[in-house]
Amino acid sequence: MIRQLLRVVGDDYRAPIHRFLTSVVCYAVLQGVTFVLLVPVLRPLLRGDVAGAWPWLGALAVATAATVVAYYVQSLQGFRVGLEAANQLYHRIGDHLATLPLGWFSGGRVGRMAKLASSGVREITGLFAHQLQPLLSGIVTPLTVVLAMFLFDWRLATAMLVAAPVLYLVHRWSVGMVARADQAMDEAVAEANDRIVEFARFQPTLRAFGRVGADHAALEEAMRTQDRVARRYARRMAPGKAVFTVAVQLAVAVAVVFGADLALGGAVDVAELIALLVLVVRFAEPIVEVGELGSVLRSTRASLERMDEVLSTPPLPEPAQPLQPKGSDIELADVRFSYEGAAGRPVLDGVSFRVPAGTMTALVGPSGSGKTTVTRLIARFWDVDSGSVRVGGVDVRELGSESLVAQLAMVFQDVYLFDATIAENIRVGRPAATDDEVREAARLAGVDEIVHRLPQGWDTRVGEGGAALSGGERQRVSLARAILKDAPIVLLDEATAALDPQNEAAVQQALGRMADRTMLVIAHRLQTVVAADQIVVLDSRGRVAEVGTHDELLARDGQYAAFWRERSRAGTWRLRGDRSPSPVGGGSVTPVA
Numbered sequence: 228m229i230r231q232l233l234r235v236v237g238d239d240y241r242a243p244i245h246r247f248l249t250s251v252v253c254y255a256v257l258q259g260v261t262f263v264l265l266v267p268v269l270r271p272l273l274r275g276d277v278a279g280a281w282p283w284l285g286a287l288a289v290a291t292a293a294t295v296v297a298y299y300v301q302s303l304q305g306f307r308v309g310l311e312a313a314n315q316l317y318h319r320i321g322d323h324l325a326t327l328p329l330g331w332f333s334g335g336r337v338g339r340m341a342k343l344a345s346s347g348v349r350e351i352t353g354l355f356a357h358q359l360q361p362l363l364s365g366i367v368t369p370l371t372v373v374l375a376m377f378l379f380d381w382r383l384a385t386a387m388l389v390a391a392p393v394l395y396l397v398h399r400w401s402v403g404m405v406a407r408a409d410q411a412m413d414e415a416v417a418e419a420n421d422r423i424v425e426f427a428r429f430q431p432t433l434r435a436f437g438r439v440g441a442d443h444a445a446l447e448e449a450m451r452t453q454d455r456v457a458r459r460y461a462r463r464m465a466p467g468k469a470v471f472t473v474a475v476q477l478a479v480a481v482a483v484v485f486g487a488d489l490a491l492g493g494a495v496d497v498a499e500l501i502a503l504l505v506l507v508v509r510f511a512e513p514i515v516e517v518g519e520l521g522s523v524l525r526s527t528r529a530s531l532e533r534m535d536e537v538l539s540t541p542p543l544p545e546p547a548q549p550l551q552p553k554g555s556d557i558e559l560a561d562v563r564f565s566y567e568g569a570a571g572r573p574v575l576d577g578v579s580f581r582v583p584a585g586t587m588t589a590l591v592g593p594s595g596s597g598k599t600t601v602t603r604l605i606a607r608f609w610d611v612d613s614g615s616v617r618v619g620g621v622d623v624r625e626l627g628s629e630s631l632v633a634q635l636a637m638v639f640q641d642v643y644l645f646d647a648t649i650a651e652n653i654r655v656g657r658p659a660a661t662d663d664e665v666r667e668a669a670r671l672a673g674v675d676e677i678v679h680r681l682p683q684g685w686d687t688r689v690g691e692g693g694a695a696l697s698g699g700e701r702q703r704v705s706l707a708r709a710i711l712k713d714a715p716i717v718l719l720d721e722a723t724a725a726l727d728p729q730n731e732a733a734v735q736q737a738l739g740r741m742a743d744r745t746m747l748v749i750a751h752r753l754q755t756v757v758a759a760d761q762i763v764v765l766d767s768r769g770r771v772a773e774v775g776t777h778d779e780l781l782a783r784d785g786q787y788a789a790f791w792r793e794r795s796r797a798g799t800w801r802l803r804g805d806r807s808p809s810p811v812g813g814g815s816v817t818p819v820a
């Protein structure tokens with residue numbers, strides 16, 4: 228565990244940890260020495276020889292004072308090293324996250340990462356501040372006592388030495404038993420927590436379907452499971468913990484009986500025996516303390532393992548000599564791609580098309596055909612399995628990630644806004660932009676309209692993730708970011724959810740503003756599709772079905788023409804200014820996402 232801890236915290240932080248561990252070992256040895264000194268102090272006292280006890284009392288006083296100082300030093304160091312290690316960990320995790328492929332952040336990883344960064348880092352701080360000392364003392368102090376015991380009586384010392392591995396084995400067994408119970412309990416609690424959060428988050432959906440009470444089957448089932456596991460936990464955990472404590476007390480009892488036998492046989496006198504038995508009892512104390520740490524240590528070890536896993540996730544490979552893009556065209560050549568761990572056919576299966584510099588390509592296809600995946604491969608969220616994605620004539624794997632990012636402005640559906648003002652959020656697009664440039668970008672994306680409606684205008688904070696804004700408003704802020712960034716290539720996903728008339732106007736205006744850029748748009752609006760220089764149609768198997776202009780594709784009377792007819796009949800291609808309802812859901816052949 229200590230090796231894993233050193234690996235997670237990093238090589239450059241080994242020295243302070245070693246210093247801390249050394250101070251803990253010093254403290255544990257001194258503690259053992261103070262225990263041992265009780266024997267020469269008690270032996271003369273129990274025989275009525277007070278004068279004979281004085282020199283040993285002096286030694287005990289010195290040893291006790293040294294132990295107190297050592298305790299103070301090690302606990303101070305424990306807190307300091309714990310806090311610094313937490314800081315160091317935050318930096319290491321932060322630095323490492325910045326190098327990971329963007330695709331790594333999808334799924335539930337960000338949530339798990341947040342938990343790891345808060346409770347996981349706290350646990351590791353606690354390991355230094357509270358647990359390493361009793362853990363090491365539980366081994367070093369009894370060892371010191373046993374070794375010193377050989378100075379007084381080799382028979383009792385041997386008995387204690389024999390007891391140590393027996394106690395260790397019992398401890399392992401008991402920790403294993405408690406760990407199994409703990410793990411089942413942790414899983415049940417985590418499941419119940421998830422269900423409660425889900426229950427709270429989906430209240431609107433549940434109520435919309437008349438589920439007004441607390442009759443959420445999944446939640447009830449999770450609660451029942453937790454209750455069942457908690458009962459089993461209590462039944463299993465108590466004996467697991469008790470067995471170790473009983474084993475320690477049994478070892479002490481055996482030592483007492485053995486000592487009494489020696490005294491009766493005249494091998495040791497009664498005064499010496501009592502003094503030695505006090506030592507035996509003290510020998511057991513630190514061991515019992517280790518027994519109490521079992522479950523905390525197990526949970527800390529699990530956090531360490533998860534951190535180790537994150538820190539050993541390979542970063543996005545960077546080219547040794549990054550090339551510069553020559554122009555701003557995009558080209559996908561025979562791209563095959565599957566998501567990690569996904570079975571079955573690839574999401575993209577031999578996709579090839581080119582977006583010439585300064586033109587607009589609309590990407591359409593049924594839901595799940597891989598449109599979003601295409602844009603994310605261009606932004607190198609992941610690397611392709613085979614084939615290549617080229618930007619400015621250079622494979623994105625040969626461009627440094629900085630120069631790739633500099634080429635792109637992305638407006639995706641899942642827009643994240645920081646809990647800051649709108650202006651600060653727009654400025655993310657180009658931190659060095661002037662206030663006027665920020666306002667101009669906001670105006671072009673229709674954000675100024677939103678600002679006028681907000682209580683504190685430009686100074687209104689938008690809440691975490693942009694919670695104070697609607698989906699369409701968030702996307703407009705994202706558009707303003709893209710306009711401000713002024714990158715040569717724009718990847719845009721026209722979110723269906725955000726297609727209110729104002730948002731449409733903003734998207735239209737923004738597209739007009741960026742008309743000289745290379746644009747790849749996952750298109751949901753008729754005028755985007757019609758105005759595109761070319762339309763790329765993906766089929767449900769992740770292949771390019773057709774490429775051409777609107778008129779060409781209609782004339783070809785293929786998949787696009789079929790989409791077109793169906794959409795026109797259903798009225799779900801939206802015309803500018805048309806206030807009919809937005810497209811609903813994704814049919815199997817809808818070109819809208």
Ligand SMILES: Nc1ncnc2c1ncn2[C@@H]1O[C@H](COP(=O)(O)OP(=O)(O)OP(=O)(O)O)[C@@H](O)[C@H]1O
Nearest residue numbers: 333566574593594595596597598599600601819820
């Ligand atoms: N992070 C991911 N991990 C695993 N599978 C994914 C991931 N993202 C998407 N997929 C799967 O890849 C396929 C293509 O998804 P993608 O989002 O690219 O399609 P899309 O055409 O953009 O769909 P939509 O129009 O519904 O947004 C889908 O089957 C989807 O379930």
